[in-house]
Amino acid sequence: MTADTSRPAGWLTLRRREALTGWLFVSPLTLGFAIFFVGPLVAVFGYSLTEWNLLTQQSSWVGMANYTDALTRNPDFWKVLKNSLVFAAGLVPLNIAMALGLALALARPFRGAIFFRTVFFAPMVTAAVAWAIVWRFLLQGESGAVNQALALIGIDGPNWLRSPEWAMAAVIVTRVLKTVGLNMILFIAALQSIPRDYEEAARLEGASALQIFRRITWPLLAPTTLVITVITVVGSLKVFDHIYLMTGGGPENGTLVLAYYIYEQGFEFFDVGYAAALAVILFGLILVLTLAQFALRGRSA
Template sequence: MSLDVNAKVNKKRDGLQKITWINQDTLSGWLFISPMLLGFTIFMFIPIGFAFYMSLTDWPLLGQAEFVGTANYQAIVQDPEFGQVMKNTIVFTAGLVPLNIALALSLALLLRHPIPGMGIFRTIMFVPVVTSLVVWAIVWKYMFATDFGFVNSILALIGIDQQAWLYNSSLAMPVVVITSVLKNVGLNMVLFLAGLQMVPNNLYEAARIDGAGRWRQFRNITLPIISPTIFLATIITIIGAMKIFAQIFVMTRGGPENSTKVIVYYIWEKSFRLFEMGYAAAAAFILFFIIFAFTLVQWSLRKRWVYNED
């Protein structure tokens, strides 16, 4: 009988010690992440909450804020300019993302082999990524200038009429897309280079023995294995495309005829030109919900085309 009592006491004591260690580990973990959590709370969560409250008010830059509920969201949905802005944003994203991914993957396939001087070329391709976005946009704005731009000068040499690239509603958006692709293609190229290094060479050797050509090797071996990298690069590129602002601000100011006015420029215009802070905050949250929903859809569909080693 006494042995049973001692066993129960020892078991209870061991359980208490285990709970104590778990509590100590939990406390230590919270202490380690507390600086980052405090920073996120002060500089992210609180401002986001305040911005959401602002979106529910009529908040002029100077003056008293008035709570209006969802009136700002209703006004945005009914605003015909917002429809044009969203259309421009979708057109820009649809033009940039496939071109960026295709060009980055092509460059990565060309640069993955250790050829002399290839490191320098990789560096050259990555330099635009670390170049100031404003400086990049200014340079390309002058290159596409109507009278003395580099592009029109080259066209004149081969007998092609000069174009008003940034003042033509049909040409302005393609110009912005091209300059944006060249600016950020190096980042995805590096991601694809890292993904290609994970492809085992013995798979290519086995495929060559079976008579598979380069295209079949790429389609059946390379693409499936680097599909997680493609998925990551696609999400990053889409989010970046929907947040474009600097190129539009520097090169076109949303023109001509609002043909390049995207949603972030629309938000900036409402907040810092018209001083409709509550309206702009509501537009910003609409953008957030769109990106969040699109990311969730992509994440839910990833299993259909993203390769899983398991």
């Protein structure tokens, strides 16, 4: 009896008991991650290897044919990919520059600072649908409020969302105004965490405000800037609601980005297998860009 009862106690040492307790605590999160992330990711990759029509519910194994079609036979894919990269290239630097400028202006306490922070952050908590619909009316042709305001100073504005030259820029700007508040708050938090002693010492040495920013503030903001850049790049490549509600991918497919193109293939043309292949390509693109940003940060550190 003594030997039998001592065995479990010898096996369940303090270290193993602590490890088991830790795994029990993280098991809900791990299980949720497996069910809601890993599982769907594997399923999407499996769907991408089939030709599956959503209406008829008939599917057949086609292997890598969907990827081959997208990358070599479908000219629309490369235009869509170009639109996605143009959208990201326009949104990311504008968003980060505007967020940093607002953070530098609003980081230090002054009368009204809380009010202005709230004003610039308010679009983040506004429903994206409402935001996009309001801006769609504001950017209309002659009846739009933006063009009416421009007419007061003698400028004849275009029909922003129906002009191939202006539609992408209009969507980018409205998206920046919607999302810049979050990045502003992150930059403000990072700026407030920088010890004031560095700036005061630099001023005593005769450094100008620009030199302080270039030599002290900007390098210390590098970790936060990396996080903001990754978040903003991922968000710009996944944009769907603004495109769907403001332009529908037009005019002339000028704002048709990859996320909206996936929606079209899956839920308008009901080609689930091809849409899944495009989703996997989008996932790979985001993964590569994210790893590249971390690699560049590691080299510059």
